[in-house]
């Protein structure tokens with residue numbers, strides 16, 4: 001006869017009393033009633049509360065599983081919260097960066113506008129200076145001064161930057177034209 005690979009409970013617990021009171025009297029912790037429990041286990045029972053050991057094991061496993069489930073749920077909740085906080089922080093940082101960039105762009109635009117305004121003013125002043133110099137030259141030509149002052153001919157004067165020449169013109173005019181008023185006055 002081939003022995004079964006796992007011994008039956010009857011074989012395993014043959015030396016234990018089947019009666020709880022007998023087991024208690026013998027000072028044992030377990031007994032084997034050789035009856036199925038309400039859950040259908042054929043197993044040892046504890047003397048102090050008559051509970052089936054297999055039932056206790058199942059209860060403990062269920063409790064452990066429930067605890068693990070609760071732990072997993074709490075962990076998932078915590079992680080979701082952390083992810084949410086991280087996303088909020090990233091969003092705030094991104095908005096701050098965009099605000100900084102917008103401010104910087106506005107500053108650059110203002111500087112560019114000021115530079116363009118200065119450039120326009122400079123061109124306007126240069127044009128006004130050229131017009132004034134031309135007016136002086138025309139007045140001088142009309143007064144017959146061009147031929148007598150050929151060494152400082154008006155074309156040579158006009159070829160120079162008009163802005164730099166402006167301070168020189170009134171004395172030239174005044175020196176050549178005596179007490180006559182300058183034409184721009």
Ligand SMILES: [Zn+2]
Pocket residue numbers: 037038039040041043052053054055056
């Ligand atoms: Zn049981």
